[in-house]
Amino acid sequence: MKNILELLENSEKLYPDKTAVSDGKRTITYSRFKTAAMETGSYIASNFKFKRRPIAIYMEKSIETLISMMGTVYSGNFYVILDIKMPAERLSLITNNLEPELIITDGSHLSKSKEIFPETKIISIDAVPHNINNSLLSEIRNKTIDTDLLYVLYTSGSTGIPKGVAVSHKNVISYSKWVIDTFNINNETVFGNQTPFYFSMSVLDIYASLRTGAELCIIPQSLFSFPLELLKFIDENKINTIYWVPSALALVANWKAFDYCVPKTLKKVLFAGETMPMKQLNVWRKHLPGVLFANLFGPTEVTDICAYYILDRSFQDDESLPIGKPCDNCALELIPAEGDNTQTELCVRGSIVAMGYYNNPKKTAEAFVQNPNNTCYPEIIYKTGDLVELNDKGELIYLGRKDHQIKHMGYRIELGEIENAINSIPNVQASSCIYDEEQDKIAAFLQTDSEIKEIKKIVKEKLPKYMIPAKWVFLNKMFYNSNGKIDRNKLKNLYIKGEV
Template structure:
């Protein structure tokens, strides 16, 4: 029975030691090399850190960084990727929350770390990997590790803007990876094209299937996602078979008609999550790659990547949305209304709630936020059953579960309760529109429709009137050249509103 994520790495390194595990443009590490590097780094770390200590890793997105992650795990600790490009204040908040005694970085980023004023030990990964392997020390620490001990912490901001460290255990990742690889047919022959930053939980679906199955993970340069030709050349040259990307990353290719330049010949699996996939963009992919397996994945960081999946098995029109499908094994997904009653009737809204082994351990050193989101199942008064309240609203239609909107995105406007996601679906289905984001400007009681497309506001209103009641049609239309994205590849709503307010202020001044 797999109890530690290192069991995957050790078994695969023994089975195919010389096969590439992690690669980027400049470097390639075999499974044997990754294991050796991890042991050396782990030996260095366990001399200065106790079991289950946090190991913040301030390094760039490259194959070498993944070796350092495994080193932290070998030391019986858990890792947290600290993105070097983040603002100093956010990094300091993360380090303070972790009460970090050390920070691991690379020589080329030493000045970046020095600028933070960190008072703990600064360890260079290049020096840690020079350590001598002490198998006895590693084994001794390994015996102390339980499968419910933390594996990593990912810091998310949520609606408050204050970083919260979601702590996830070995057991949660193992259970998820076992089902994920089996259901979607991963094998040693797979080449996984990594898009997600390492401090975003989508990357977990790249890293651990790679370690378990002996697949190869190709780290795609971030800059390629703004140059579709280079991105498609990379997928083709590296013979990538599997993509698990943020929706917006896939939309970059479809919105810019990238397949007119090149269609990757080896792709056989495309999975997406993080936002609602516009059917218009999905259909573009399906037109050029009709034999690929497409999967809509749903779930927040707090439940270890995803709790639900839907394998696209039929055609959808552009004004439809995709279901989020069925729960992964060993996870229970259900809807609760505002009075905590179970919601089962078709069309009725309820908050999506999750229980099972996938639940995170909570927010690191934040018992208040943990107790708000991770609660006892109100339907179970017999024994302890923690659930996670996602803050997402869903409904059942024709026996299938659909994500509808965030609770935060359900608004009261002109006396009506409105779901912004419904407006976006209708808006996005219009010919000449490729991407949409609707935001409610509450102080001014206006729905603002940001869009990428060629239509003018008057024509949009005329067409939307055929699809939506008057009170749901945006009050303001804002055409943008492209949607700004967060570092995790989601539409940056905060940036859209800041630019909008700035333009309104400039208009008043002029």
């Protein structure tokens, strides 16, 4: 297998009239889904002569988004999903790095797309003609190989510049094989999709479904503000498998929604993206005793996941879950962290390791390096920056980050990017951000003459909602250590002690 389109095409042959994607209101069969993707690919390839180039998709998460993704691949190019709620400044940073050849949008976002991307060609998915050029698509397919890019997904960058993780067909083919084998995903599976398509966790839902003929049910985002209605939606749509960020699971537990509705169809609950609080997970396990629960762990740079733990015992509310063992066809190298031989950094090798950072050779060279445990031939590993250890059961335990990157609300965030945005505001002399793991809050310390109202207004224009600090601390003078660097440890101690 060389191309992920083979996943779609194989499932379409087996289940042409089966629902491929639904959203609670609309459905599309595998036959129509493949046809629409081929129409989109034919239109792009016939009207634009570039190949192996980025095409950005700018619209709400929908059936049309998925058609645009697969249509892009049919055209011989790779896709990038853009968040329509992303501040213009961050969007500009991404597109400056990406330089997309084309923007795919829909009718409701066409005018806005023309304003935001005035120099880029734009097409509307709604206006794609119902024509398929089979000979052209075959010619394109015959020239593709499994290391061609499938997508680029942008993550937070420590310098304030987002990094585009370049993922190939080979990466996703290998990863999706592990997913379906490990969790017994098949044509009877109905995924309840929670994560945005610009988030790496969505790769599991989408490609495990395409590979097996499963149904991908897009859960309306609004339901995650109404836990009881969310649980009812799961039952009404016969969803039996979910892969959510822990904060979404915690919402259901915190609102005691299970006291009123316990989904009868749910069989598998997978989660990743941040630390799952055991207190809330125990609520889920209490009400769903026969359900499989699994803690998945990994960064975007390894396609999505490199380690996992299927819960096989009970845990107290104050205990932490292991991240378990490596995925199949994936090896985890435990290497002493730089400058600290007492801690071990998790590094990954295997077919799921991404190609590097798009248009960013410097950052790629820093994180995708030669395996220090192998000096005999070239072998690239990815340095995750995650500190781990083995427990007495041989399971990996996550200890934290070796840098200032955090996991918050399901997103991997560089605190440096938030600081960069704050420091760019006039009258801000210095700033530093810390993360309160216990409360799952970002706190910002800053030395400035500006008013808090003005600071917050500007930051909202620069950063996504999930990056905006929950607490703001104004200092007359920033604290520095003997090296002349901001004393982050002192700031965190002051915050924890409640002295600020």
